[in-house]
Amino acid sequence: MIETQLWRVNPETADLENDLQIKAAAKCLSQGKIVAFPTETVYGLGGNAKFRDSVQKIYEAKGRPSDNPLIVHVATAEQVREICTEINPIAKKLMDAFWPGPLTLVLPSRGEVSDAVTAGLSTVAVRMPSHPVARALILASGLPIAAPSANSSGHPSPTKADHVLHDLYGKIAGIVDGGETGVGVESTVVDCTTTPVTILRPGGVSREQLEEVIGPVADDPGLTRPDQTPKAPGMKYKHYAPEATMYLVPAGESRIQELVAHEKNSDRRVGVLTTEENQKDFPQADVVLTCGRRSDPESVAHSLFAILRAFDAENVDVIYSETFSEAGIGKAVMNRLSKAAAGRVIE
Ligand code: AMP
Numbered sequence: 001m002i003e004t005q006l007w008r009v010n011p012e013t014a015d016l017e018n019d020l021q022i023k024a025a026a027k028c029l030s031q032g033k034i035v036a037f038p039t040e041t042v043y044g045l046g047g048n049a050k051f052r053d054s055v056q057k058i059y060e061a062k063g064r065p066s067d068n069p070l071i072v073h074v075a076t077a078e079q080v081r082e083i084c085t086e087i088n089p090i091a092k093k094l095m096d097a098f099w100p101g102p103l104t105l106v107l108p109s110r111g112e113v114s115d116a117v118t119a120g121l122s123t124v125a126v127r128m129p130s131h132p133v134a135r136a137l138i139l140a141s142g143l144p145i146a147a148p149s150a151n152s153s154g155h156p157s158p159t160k161a162d163h164v165l166h167d168l169y170g171k172i173a174g175i176v177d178g179g180e181t182g183v184g185v186e187s188t189v190v191d192c193t194t195t196p197v198t199i200l201r202p203g204g205v206s207r208e209q210l211e212e213v214i215g216p217v218a219d220d221p222g223l224t225r226p227d228q229t230p231k232a233p234g235m236k237y238k239h240y241a242p243e244a245t246m247y248l249v250p251a252g253e254s255r256i257q258e259l260v261a262h263e264k265n266s267d268r269r270v271g272v273l274t275t276e277e278n279q280k281d282f283p284q285a286d287v288v289l290t291c292g293r294r295s296d297p298e299s300v301a302h303s304l305f306a307i308l309r310a311f312d313a314e315n316v317d318v319i320y321s322e323t324f325s326e327a328g329i330g331k332a333v334m335n336r337l338s339k340a341a342a343g344r345v346i347e
């Protein structure tokens with residue numbers, strides 16, 4: 001066990017450039033320690049990307065497989081040039097349109113970051129987050145910060161400091177608590193070394209938004225075809241999973257009602273993952289949790305991971321979940337839901 005400090009920062013009222021909490025967290029980073037901090041997507045677990053020891057601490061604290069590379073977080077264009085050999089015109093267009101923001105670009109690595117960050121690949125994943133606390137922390141440290149999501153590997157990603165405490169207390173030097181994160185799902189990962197560019201992980205920036213700026217983009221076939229290995233190593237792992245066995249039910253409410261009714265003959269505790277519009281429809285279920293409004297896909301993304309964690313606290317044995325349209329951010333929501341359900345679908 002190590003001592004885990006808690007630094008509270010209110011992004012709305014703090015003078016972030018001079019904030020003593022942020023300075024304390026930045027000091028830990030420059031000493032090679034690892035600290036969690038809020039970004040606009042989920043909480044990240046940061047360490048000095050140039051320092052192998054720090055990067056290894058991240059893998060250890062999360063229990064993350066070492067072949068799953070980390071995203072490097074930067075605050076300035078100069079830091080990007082330090083890390084990557086080449087920023088091609090398409091990558092430049094994407095940076096101009098979506099940075100700072102929930103988009104990660106895979107670019108050729110200059111070898112400046114530790115090869116533990118890139119898992120030995122010749123490319124490096126880079127993102128400039130927009131969350132004011134993340135930006136202030138990276139600037140104060142003066143370092144490129146390697147940061148995966150601040151959860152134990154396999155668990156739902158953290159959208160609140162409490163989630164980080166639950167998974168990593170005693171394993172990391174500290175947590176900057178800047179409140180709940182906004183987008184709620186991780187960044188979109190785009191490989192800029194292919195023509196056209198390839199979406200390796202759907203996330204906070206949608207395919208439609210990308211295509212408005214650069215025209216047609218490709219999908220990594222490994223994301224959807226079980227016979228192909230995903231190019232983002234992280235996408236092959238079981239992920240985001242609640243403790244209960246979860247099933248996706250595309251047929252919707254009446255099919256879920258049937259399934260819940262059927263469970264009444266078993267002694268299993270049954271949960272339903274639904275939306276505000278439908279929450280009254282499952283009186284027979286033991287636990288009904290709502291994940292935003294069906295009419296507002298951003299609200300679903302925002303609360304998805306917190307709801308998956310809430311089912312753990314309710315000790316349910318089985319979860320039946322509604323599904324969502326894959327338009328816009330819905331693509332990322334369905335990707336996370338189907339991983340949480342380990343691909344289990346009931347027709
Ligand atoms: P996380 O750090 O948990 O947000 O996950 C980052 C995702 O980006 C994982 O799926 C990684 O496998 C992927 N990733 C990171 N670096 C690279 C890279 N150089 N090439 C391809 N995928 C990467």
Ligand code: MG
Nearest residue numbers: 148149150157
């Ligand atoms: Mg993660």
